[in-house]
Each structure stands twice: as structure tokens, then as C-alpha cells.
Amino acid sequence: MNDIAIETRDITKRYGSAANGVLALDRVSVAIPKGTVFGLLGPNGAGKTTLIKLLTGIADITSGDARVAGFDVRRQSLAVRSRIGWVAAEVILDDEFSAWENLWLQARLQDLPDWQGRAEQLLRYFELSDRKTDRVSHFSTGMRKKLEIALALLHQPEVIFMDEPTIGLDVSTRRMIWEIVTGVHREFGVTVLLTTHYIEEADALCDRIGIIDHGRIIATGTPSELKSRVRSDVIQLESKEPIDPVRLRALPGVQDVRAQGNEWQIRVPSADEFLPRLFATIQTDQIRRISVEQPSLETVFLELTGHRIGSDEPMRDIRKFYAQVRRARG
């Protein structure tokens, strides 16, 4: 029990009434060990941010139990809130204040008597020392994000929640934030719960991942555990001439063959072993294009949910979801 930083048991969040409300989270149970970077991966509207709101005490849990840093989120809210840090999806700082004044305010809010040394250390770590007296409204997005992470670390929290830490950032800033998250986890030894809808982000940063869709956690595991759930490689083949599907299906190891005109999808246990057999059957000059898709979190997500993480289908669901939430809130 002591090794668990975050534990939820069947937590449910419903906006509005039981009859007409919207179920944002449906009996979510997770156990996140101390010292891990746990990623909640799912499309927009899946319930990721709602889970963070419940765990940080910003929204009330409809039913179920949750413990963070050893304390009950509902009954020991103040104890939880003094042990967690939070990094918002949109950077939230006081723009009228300097970096140092933002740290001062955070220290006040966390009731820290001796915070200056730690604040100086964090500013050095995030390479913001020379800008500490500048108003944060003059900071770049990357600097603002770094300061926000520094605020979250000021009181030496046990757990940090990062809600979509790289949403809306350009590629280089995103890479920088990835390095920071990894560095922060290593240097400061905190447990990190981050949400993302970027598959490569979850893959790059997280020790463990929970795949969330329509308010339910469908699978949890390390990235490699999740990928091993999808054992097949998919060979995408485009031929110059029509191929007889019977010839392809007859090849040893073929699990499934799908065709659309001269484009083929062949599912096999191992592309490495299958490709020589394929080339022995079809002459290579008949092949216009060939590629292999190996198990990735993208294919895992597709297999588990039936849709791709960024497809239009969930976007329609999200619009519907928010429309329902608005109606439920009146």
C-alpha cells in the first residue's frame, strides 16, 4: 500500500442527474506505484482531465474512492493538496507578476516558511535565474511552461499532475518539455501522472500507460506490455497487377488478408519471417509499394477501441459530450 502513490477504486463522475446526466468517468480503478511516470492516453473528451480534477479535489467524486499520496481525496483534501503539484494544459500564471513573485505567491499558498533557497534552485534548474524579476507576460511559451513546472515542484510534492503538458506547443518546445518531464522525474523523484492524446508522447515519457476511452480505462501496462497485446505485424502492399487473394491466404503464417483494389493489408505474426515467403510468391517487379506496420500504441489503441486516437469519430463524440454537459449544467 505504501508503494502506491495514486489509487482509485471504481471512481465515477457524472455531470447532471442520474437520468439525464453525462457519465464522464465510469468506475475507473488504477493503482500507480510511487516514482513512476504514468500516462493516461486517450482522445479529447475521454475523461483524462476529469480524472485529474477528481484526484486534485477540483471536482467532486460522484462515487468510488481515491487516495493520493496516502490520503483520501474526499476526506483529507487539504493533506492531499499540500502533497501534490499541478501543471495545467493551458499555462496558468499571474501575468502581472514576475517569475519570483509567482514563486512567492505559490509559497504563500503552500504555506512554506523557507522557500527562497528551493526557488533559486528551481530557477537555476530551469535556466530562468536571469529572468526572475521579469514579468511573466514577457516570457515565451516554453519559459512559461518551465516556470509552471517550477511552481508545481516548489513545495517538494510527492505527486505531480500534468494535464496535456505539450498541447498546442511546437515540435521543438514539445521535445524540450519531454526532456524536462524526464529530468524532473529523475532529479526530484516525484510520481508523475500525465494525460496526453499524443501516442508518441506516452511512448516516449511513460513507464506505465492507461488507455482511456469514453470514461473507462480499457487497458493498463508498460508500453511494451501493451504493444505485446497486438502480436501481429501488418504488411501494406500495393501491386501493379491484381493478385489472386487465394495465393496470399495460402501462404504459411497469414492471419488475415484485406484488399481494396490493388492495395492489400496482410496480417502476419512476424513480418521478418513472412516477407521472404511473400517475395518467393510474388515477383518483386509486381510490387509498386510495400511497408510494414509493427505493433505500436496506435495499433493497440485501434485494436482496443475500434477507432484511431485522432479520427473524426471521437471528435463528433466530444462535441456531443460537451453539448450534453452544457445541457446538464443548465
Added chain:
Amino acid sequence: MRSQLWGLYLREVVRTFRNPFVLLLTVVQPFMWLAFFGSGFSQFAKEAASEFGTSNYIAFLLPGVLSTSMLSVGMFGSMSTIQDKRFGFMKRILITPTSKEVIFLSKAFGAATRGLVQIPVMVAAALAFGVTFSLSPLEWAVWVLALLFGAIGFSSMFLAITASSTDWQTPGVVSNFITMPLMFSSAALYPSSGFPVWMQWISKFNPISYSAEFGRSLVLGSGIVWVDLGYLALFAGVMLTIGYFVSARWLRVE
């Protein structure tokens, strides 16, 4: 709680002083009343000096205008709260061991402090308009205290009414709804002796009347009316208590 309250209160004050436009507006609005309403009405007041208790209408008006200004600063407290909700800062505050009640107190005291900024400027303006002051230090102190009570009471009232709102327009609408009736049914701009009976009843309970008459008694040399000060302290206390509990229950985070 003290640490959080002091931090958030100072944030309110610092933000006010770093925004010269807001500061200017805070001071200019009551000054306009003094300059335009005061000057426009002074001849009439001179003719009815027995009703007004003085022939200098600006001396009569100053405590009234300062009292109604304490009402309007409440709106700024609400606007600042709604801004924090809209920009997510409320979440940043609440994901720390800070309670909603502390946020309410910081906003109420912050708005009240902003209101007090008006006092020296308005007194200086009244001096320029020819008003003479012969108040003792104690009288100055209790006058400021009375205005502070009014400001705390009204800002608490505004914050309680708008606790669950996230709409920018709400404080303005509430202000229009509250300010006009409270201002015109008080003794802030003219003596209440000429009111119809039903308005006199409203005026009897209206804190602006107490605040205006308390200040007027000091400016016109009649001394401290402790009962009025007591009423204003009670008003502040009741509103602060209501706002405290309303915020704990209904203050929306976003």
C-alpha cells in the same frame, strides 16, 4: 490560513496598483460626482441650506460620494474573482491547501483596500473645491474605519451574489441592479428628510445612509455618531459571515 490570506490579499492590492487604468477609473468616477453633480447642485443646496445643514454642498456631498464609492468597489472584487475563474487561476489556488473561504476573504479585503485609495484623493479634491476640514485624528480614523466597514460589507455582498457565476457580465448587471436603488434611497446625495415615508424606511436600513451621515456629521463638525459606526460594523460583520459561508458552498472553480 494566514499565509494564504496574506498572499492572496497582497496579490489583489499589487494587481490594483500595477494597473494604472483601473486605479485611474477608481478615483475618477467619484471625482466626477463631486465635480459635476456637486457643482451643478450647489446653488440649489445653498438656497435650501437649512435642509442640508450647510451652505457648502461639496462638504455635504463628499461623505455621500465616498460612501457610494465603497458600494461600487464591490463590483471590482467580483470581476477579479470571475477573471480568476475564467483564466483558470482559481484552480491554481485551490490545488494548494487554500480554502474557498480564504479566497473570498482576500477578494473582499482586496476590494475594500482599493476603495480606501479613493479617500485621500477625494479629500484633496474637496479641499480644492473650498471645503475646510477641522477633524481630530480620532475623527479621521473613525471615518476611514466607517468607510472600510462599508467597503467590506458591500464587497462581501457582491462576492456572495456572484459566487457561482463565471460570466463577465454578471458583476455589471448586479451592480446596476443594486447601486441605483441603494444610492438614490440613501442620504448620500440629498437629505432624507424630504423622502416619502416608504423611502425613508428604506433609508433607515440602508448602510449608505449611515455611512454618509456618519461622515457628514464629522465634516460638518457635529462629532462622532457611535451608533452609526456600530450599525456599519454590524453590516460588515453580517455580510462577511454570509459571504464566507456562501463562498464555501457555492464558489465555482471554473
